[in-house]
Amino acid sequence: MKLSAETRAFEDRLGHRFADPALLVRALTHSSVGSPTRGDYQRLEFLGDRVLGLVMAEALLEADPDATEGQLAPRFNALVRKETCAAVAREIDLGAALKLGRSEMMTGGRRKQALLGDAMEAVIAAVYRDAGFAAAQALILRLWGGRILSVEADARDAKTALQEWAQARKLPPPDYVDVGRDGPDHAPLFTVEARLASGQAAQAQARSKRDAQQLAAKALLAAVEA
Template structure:
C-alpha cells in the first residue's frame, strides 16, 4: 500500500472532475516510461541499430498501448471523471486511459523511485515487448518508404473532420499520394488517425 494515496488519486482524476488532475503527473510519467523502455530495449536487443530500437520504442509507448495496459490492469474502474465525461463514455477513451497510465507511472516514480518504476513497467509491458523478434515498422514510415521506392510523391495528410467532446475527440484524416491513391481513417487523436490512414493506404497499394 502506498504511503500517500493522494498522488494516485490525482493520477486517476480527469480535468472534468477537478483542477488538480493527472496532467502534470502524466508529463512526468511519459518521460519515465520512455527512459525505462529505451533502457530495456537497449538491453534486450544488443545487435540492433538505433533506428530499429526507435521503431520498437515508438510502437510500445503509444497512447493506444498505454490505454491497453491500463485496461488490463483494471484502471477504468478507478477513473475519477466529471458527469459529462462519464455520460460521453470517457471510460473507454484511449486518450484518457493512456494519459492516466502514464500519470500512475509518474506517481509511482515520485514515491518509490526509478528502480520501482522500472520493475512495474517491465511487468506491465512484458508480453508486448517480447511479442515479436522483428522491430515493427510504423505505418507512416512504411508508406513514405514505399512511395519513394515507387517513384511517387510523398504522402500528404489532412484532417477532414473533427467531432466529439473536448475530452474524447474523434479525428478523421485523409492521406493522399498525389492523384495516385488515397485513404481515410479515424482515431482518438491526430497521430492515431494518421497512422490508421497510412495503414489503410498501404493495404491498398501493396500486395
C-alpha cells in the same frame, strides 16, 4: 486512507498494493475535481513520463545490444507515446477508476486517449514514489509486455513507408482523403482513405485524423506488399 470500491478494484487490476493509498487516489484524480488540498495527477504525470522513459530506454538497450541510436529512437517513441500509454490504460480499465468532474464525465472523459495516457503515467509515478524504482520498473515491464518485443513493427511509420514504396516505383506521393466523420463532437470518428496514383486505396477509421491516416496507410501498404 480507505479506498473506494472502484479504486480498490483498480489496485487489484494494477497488481500493486499501495503502502500509501493517497498516492493512488491522487494519480487517478483529474484536474476537473482536484483542489489545493486534494490535488490532481498533473505533477505525478510529469514524473511518470520520466520514469517510463528510463525503463523503456534500458529495456530497449538490453533487448537489442547491437541496435544503433537511429534504430532505437523510433522504437522508444512508439513505446512511450500517449497512444501506447492509453492502450495500456484501457487493458487494465483505468478509466473506470478515474475521478472526474461532471463536465469531463459528460464528454466521455473515461474514454479519452489523452486523459487515459496522462493518468497511466501518473499511476507509474505513484508506484515509483510508493515502492521505489524497482517496483515501477517491474510494473511497466509487465504491463507493456510483448509490446517491447514487437516494437519494431509498431515503430514503423506507415505513411512514410507507403510514400517510400510509391517513390521506389516512380509514383507520386499518396493522397489522404477525408471520407466521413461520425459520432458526437466530443468523441468523433474519422474515416480517411489512402490512395495511390495506381488506383489502389484503403480506408480506416480512428478518433483522430492523424491516426486514421496512419491506419489507412498501414492497410494500403499491407495490400500492395501482399
